[in-house]
Amino acid sequence: MAGADEKFMQVSMGPQHPSTHGVLRLLVKTDGEVLSSIKPYIGYLHRGLEKIAERVTYPQFTPFTDRLDYLASMNCNLAYAMTVERLLGIEVPRRAQIIRVIMAELNRISSHLIAFGSLSADMGAFTPFLFGIREREFINDLFEMACGARLTYNYIRIGGVSQDIPGGFIEKAREFLDYFPPKIKEYNDLISYNSIFIKRLADIAVIRPEDAFDYGITGPNLRASGIPWDLRRDEPYLVYGELDFEVPVGRGEMGSTGDAWDRYMMRIYEMEQSAKIVRQCLAMLEPGDHTAKVPKVLKPPAGEVYVRAENPRGELGFYLISDGSTKPYRLRIRAPSFATLSIVPKLGKGVMIADLVAIIGSLDIILPEIDR
Amino acid sequence: MIGLVRDIVTSLGNAGPLVRLLVTVAIMLASALIVLGIVLLYEGFATYAERKVAGDIQARIGPNRVGPYGLLQFVADGVKLLLKEDIIPFYADRWLFVLAPYIVFTASFAAFVPLSYSEHVYVADLNVGVLYIIAISSVVSMAILMGSWGSNNKWSLFGGMRAVAQIISYEIPIVLSLLAAVIVPASLDMKDIIGCQAGGLGIFRWLLFNNPFTLLAFFVYFIAAIAEVNRTPFDIPEAESEIVAGYHTEYTGMRFAFFFMAEYGDMFVVSALATTLFLGGWQVPFIGGLAMPVWLRELLEVAVFFGKVFLLIYVMMWIRWTLPRLRVDQLMDLCWKYLTPIAFFNLIGASIWVLAFHGKGVYDLIAGLYAH
Amino acid sequence: MEAKKIYEILSGRFGSAIQQFQENTLPPSIVVGHQAIVEVCDFLKKAEELEFLSLICLSAVDMQEKGKMAVVYHLGSMRQRHTIVLKVELDRGSPHVRTVGTVWPVAAWYEREAYDLLGVVFDGHPDLRRILMPEDWEGYPLRKDYVYPKRYHTWDV
Numbered sequence: 001m002a003g004a005d006e007k008f009m010q011v012s013m014g015p016q017h018p019s020t021h022g023v024l025r026l027l028v029k030t031d032g033e034v035l036s037s038i039k040p041y042i043g044y045l046h047r048g049l050e051k052i053a054e055r056v057t058y059p060q061f062t063p064f065t066d067r068l069d070y071l072a073s074m075n076c077n078l079a080y081a082m083t084v085e086r087l088l089g090i091e092v093p094r095r096a097q098i099i100r101v102i103m104a105e106l107n108r109i110s111s112h113l114i115a116f117g118s119l120s121a122d123m124g125a126f127t128p129f130l131f132g133i134r135e136r137e138f139i140n141d142l143f144e145m146a147c148g149a150r151l152t153y154n155y156i157r158i159g160g161v162s163q164d165i166p167g168g169f170i171e172k173a174r175e176f177l178d179y180f181p182p183k184i185k186e187y188n189d190l191i192s193y194n195s196i197f198i199k200r201l202a203d204i205a206v207i208r209p210e211d212a213f214d215y216g217i218t219g220p221n222l223r224a225s226g227i228p229w230d231l232r233r234d235e236p237y238l239v240y241g242e243l244d245f246e247v248p249v250g251r252g253e254m255g256s257t258g259d260a261w262d263r264y265m266m267r268i269y270e271m272e273q274s275a276k277i278v279r280q281c282l283a284m285l286e287p288g289d290h291t292a293k294v295p296k297v298l299k300p301p302a303g304e305v306y307v308r309a310e311n312p313r314g315e316l317g318f319y320l321i322s323d324g325s326t327k328p329y330r331l332r333i334r335a336p337s338f339a340t341l342s343i344v345p346k347l348g349k350g351v352m353i354a355d356l357v358a359i360i361g362s363l364d365i366i367l368p369e370i371d372r
Numbered sequence: 373m374i375g376l377v378r379d380i381v382t383s384l385g386n387a388g389p390l391v392r393l394l395v396t397v398a399i400m401l402a403s404a405l406i407v408l409g410i411v412l413l414y415e416g417f418a419t420y421a422e423r424k425v426a427g428d429i430q431a432r433i434g435p436n437r438v439g440p441y442g443l444l445q446f447v448a449d450g451v452k453l454l455l456k457e458d459i460i461p462f463y464a465d466r467w468l469f470v471l472a473p474y475i476v477f478t479a480s481f482a483a484f485v486p487l488s489y490s491e492h493v494y495v496a497d498l499n500v501g502v503l504y505i506i507a508i509s510s511v512v513s514m515a516i517l518m519g520s521w522g523s524n525n526k527w528s529l530f531g532g533m534r535a536v537a538q539i540i541s542y543e544i545p546i547v548l549s550l551l552a553a554v555i556v557p558a559s560l561d562m563k564d565i566i567g568c569q570a571g572g573l574g575i576f577r578w579l580l581f582n583n584p585f586t587l588l589a590f591f592v593y594f595i596a597a598i599a600e601v602n603r604t605p606f607d608i609p610e611a612e613s614e615i616v617a618g619y620h621t622e623y624t625g626m627r628f629a630f631f632f633m634a635e636y637g638d639m640f641v642v643s644a645l646a647t648t649l650f651l652g653g654w655q656v657p658f659i660g661g662l663a664m665p666v667w668l669r670e671l672l673e674v675a676v677f678f679g680k681v682f683l684l685i686y687v688m689m690w691i692r693w694t695l696p697r698l699r700v701d702q703l704m705d706l707c708w709k710y711l712t713p714i715a716f717f718n719l720i721g722a723s724i725w726v727l728a729f730h731g732k733g734v735y736d737l738i739a740g741l742y743a744h
Numbered sequence: 745m746e747a748k749k750i751y752e753i754l755s756g757r758f759g760s761a762i763q764q765f766q767e768n769t770l771p772p773s774i775v776v777g778h779q780a781i782v783e784v785c786d787f788l789k790k791a792e793e794l795e796f797l798s799l800i801c802l803s804a805v806d807m808q809e810k811g812k813m814a815v816v817y818h819l820g821s822m823r824q825r826h827t828i829v830l831k832v833e834l835d836r837g838s839p840h841v842r843t844v845g846t847v848w849p850v851a852a853w854y855e856r857e858a859y860d861l862l863g864v865v866f867d868g869h870p871d872l873r874r875i876l877m878p879e880d881w882e883g884y885p886l887r888k889d890y891v892y893p894k895r896y897h898t899w900d901v
Contacts, residue, residue: 011526019613033530033700043876050861051885086770122613124604124697130430190694196605197696213797213822216850229822305770306801306818306829319803319818330886332803334818342853353530354614354699371876 008036015044019122019357022367024341028348028356035356038348040341045371053331058084058298059158061331066152068335069369071114072312074107074143077156079309082237083318084158086307087300095288096160097238102173102281103146103155105274109180110139111312112220112267112274119264119361120191123200128191135183138176145169158298160291170282177279184272192268201264202255205347205359212258215346216339219314220266221363224250225258231310243280245273260362267364270312299326313337313364333372337365407484407495411637416446418636421682422689429693456625461524464622468522473623473630475515480637482508487644488562490654490673501562502554505645506547509600509638513539516609519631520619531618534700535602535609541707542599542606548715549589549596552722553579553649556586556731566653575657580650582733585722590650592715594684597642599703601635604692608700643684644677651680745793745826747772753794758784766831773816773829778841781817781832785847788819788828795821796828799844802854804862806836808888813839813864834864843869861886 014025023044029036049068053061065080066073078100085092092100117132140150146165147155155162191197207217212225222229230247232240248269250262302324308317314336323329340363347359420435420443427434435442460469486501488494498504513536520532554560556579557568569577579586599606610618620631647653654673664672698706729737748765751774755762761780766773776784788796796819805814810833817830832841843866845852855866856875863884866872874881883890893901 009526018616032533043874043878046876048885120696124607124611124613125695127430127693130432134431191696194696196698199702200696200699210797214849216799216848227822234822234825303768303770306827307770308800315800317801317818319801319816321805330803330805332801332805332816334801334803338853338857339850342850346849352699352701354608354611354697357614 007031013356019360021118021360021365024360024365024367024370026344026356028353030353033352033354035348035351035353038345038356040344042341042367042370045368047372049372050331050333053328055327057326058300058328061328062157063152063154066154067368068333068372069111069311069313069316069337069366070151071366072107072111073151073153074103074156075111075309075311076316077154078104079307079311079316080318081156081158082309083305083307083320084298084300086305087303087320087322088158088298090159090292090294092160092238092292093289094239095164095286096290096292098281098284099161099165099290100156101238101240101243102165102278103143103153103161105277105281106139106142106173108274108312109271110136112271115267115312115364116187116264116271119358119364120197122357122361123197125191125194125197128187131183131187131190135180138179142169142173142176145172157291159294160289162291164290170285173278173282177275177282180275181272184268187268192265198254198261200354201261201358201362202259204255204260204355205351205362206256207258207263207343207347209258211343211346215343217314217343218336218339219311220270221263221314221340223248224262224266226250226252231308231315235308237309239281239284242284243277245277245280248273260358263362263364297326299324308334311336313366313369314340316369335369335372337363337367338370341365341370403495408481411481411484411640412633414640415633415636416450418639418685419449419632420446421685422636425686425689426693429690450629453625453629458627459622459624461622463524465522465524468518469622470522470627472515472519472522473627473634475518476512476634477630477637479508479511479515480634480641483641484637486562487641488566488648488653489677490670492670493674494562497561497563499559499561502550502560502565502645502649505641506543506550509641510539510543512634512638516619519623523619523622525622527616528619528621530615531609531621534615535619537700538599538602538606538609538703538707541704542596542711545592545596545707545711545715546600548712548719549593550645550649552589552715552719553582553586553593555722555726556582556733558731562648562653566648566655569652570655575652576735577733578650578652578655579733581735583722583725583729584734585718585725586650588714588718589722590646592711592718593650594646594687596707596711596715597646598688598691599707601638601642601688603635603639603688605695605697606703607692607697608703611697639685639688640681643681643688646684647677647680653677745824747774747826747828750774750788750794750826750828753791754784754787757787769829771818771827771829773831775831775833778832778834781830782842782844782847784830785817785819785844788830789847793824795824797821797823799848799851799854800827802844802851802858804839804858804864804886806862806886806888807833808836811836813862815839815841815858815864817844839864840867841865842867845869860884863887 008029008031011028011030012025013028014020015023025041027039049064052064062077062080065076068076113132113136117129120128143153144150146169147153147162207225209225209227212222226249228247228249233247248266250257254261300322302322304321306317306319308315316336317334319332320328321330348356424434435445438444438448483505485495486498486504516535517532520528557565559565569579571577580590602609620628623631654677656672656676751765758780761777762774763777764775788794798820800820801818803816805816807814812833813836815832820827834841843855855869856872858864859872860874860877861884895901
């Protein structure tokens, strides 16, 4: 078992372990409770999506994007649709753009609810998780109204959305927006400012800005390190340019900037902002088409594009090469969690087992997107 | 109970020594079985209560399928656990592995013996009752270590090591804070301790209100007791998000159930100890001085005792479903840097108080002022 | 900064190692000789006004018809708000390129993936193992001429 360095015990954390957020395997060497090295092993969920993309037509690949980050399917759909639209030069009608933003932001809230809940559950407090699930249920109902699905939506299609939002959706969404913000205060009272919780997360696994760049960390994790970078604001797509929202950044409220608590809190702040965005979008909705005129057979001109969008877990990018046929020549998926996971061996040196759980939970990785 | 045995044995008159022995053993066995039945019933009810309380806190329903209001859920759980396959890992140390659950349960069960449920309902009136409970519940840590080592599983080993370190550490503040209370009645006998808490408008003679030091001792004791029974926020020996299930990772079916029942048994014992020492035991507040039939008085006393115990158990459940978990080193910090010194100085303070005021409590002193 | 300007700065500094400027891709790309890639990347990261601190994405592309294997680097700078694509074209028969893991540590993982799925060998990589596929897998699945195996160990694929 040990061999050369018999001082250490080698433990395989995962692929079946309650807090590796999927089938991640971490081979850790420990000296008692303290970790001396971490080696991540991934690929248990590898389905070869990039290979599949080369064998199916452009619209056929949309359902596969649902399975990338299953907690934020809408956002994955969106990034893929935008990539193909950029290649084809399709202009999406304004109504469809607004609907897309509503869906993407609602999905961001529901994804962050899981992130917030599962980190709390990892810290031993199970109640916040169920609180998160309770609110997520509301969003799932909204999505079910819109597209009939509750997890893999396949709603945002190339050219627009699959169908217009049904009657009653706007009222129900408004109801949610009135219901949700007080709940955030409830979360803060329950767990965010709980002193044990702060003790567990503050100053744990601090990611300095230069490390964040070096390891390709994006999204809330990057912003927690104090970098105000959000593609929605800095490279606006859809109607984000017209919306009024803030980009929260980590300020080291409870410890150093970029610690686990900052990363956790980014999600709470972003949920508030997303709710704000959805409210504005609902007011902006005007009658119009829900999809552009898209030909039955999509044959984009030969060329290559790289399009990225702000997902709940960071930048999701699609690098798409077309050879002029009906199928992509090469589709490379740049998954945010993949890059994020690469910093774990660095962060996990010399911490305790319990901290490793905090690191994984606060980075909020998701395995299907890493393994693709 | 011992008194009862003596009475019956005396009434046998001149029967032979063998008959006397047999009768004694039979009575002992019968009373043990009665207590076992009550303990099992309590444990079933406690698991049900835990799930209902958790459900209530987490905005869900909890068990509601088996029997009215799901009351028979614990029966179903018991049947399920009995029917589960009994797995002993191939590389386990068979003896230790098999023996551990029984020892854990026995130790937890044996701690029920000196408890005094009402003036006349008790199993044994030990003159060292408090000491006995402390001693017998330490056996649990040994059994947990046996089970965790015997499982031959690294997660179990982590759990076992954590459990032993935790239980032994927290024994110190527990004993010190109990001492601060028992020096007032100057007895380790449950009956004497409860007896000295009678009167005083019903509650003001409780040792809790005897002097400021016993008040503090109660809180130190209660915090340490939660750690002693391995419940959140001190449940690190079985922290499911870190070390899978800790020392009972490899246990299945009934063997697992023994660990599980021992936990609930320990909860009862520590709460009963707190009730006895600080909350007046079975003393009925306010109407304790009234004349009433013996059976009614006994019934009231038992109800009051259980009511107080269940209140404390409810607080434990409430804490469990609200707070996150501490880290190992933080747990030890709390014990050695805060609880132990506090308990120690508390003990000194309580001793000085007892010396200075000849064992009189705050209530008696104030009442004495008015009497003059 | 405009991509054209970046191209000019690079060709001014590295001369013939900067082979081509492609404006039809999005973002525009610069084809770099594979010997110079690490130096070019290092320069792009450290030079003032360029500050490409992020390696957004590293992909390998099988260009079967040209008999080449391309490695594509998507670089971005959050402070300067510009992006650029670097491309390296390698011999498809034995694709070898130096690792840029020394410039951006995240490249170590991207390069492992490129090695795993397309068989590009990154010289100087400290830990070049398969990352997504099983360690004993044969062949590189994302190559265009990949033949699907019938069996893997005892399983029908």
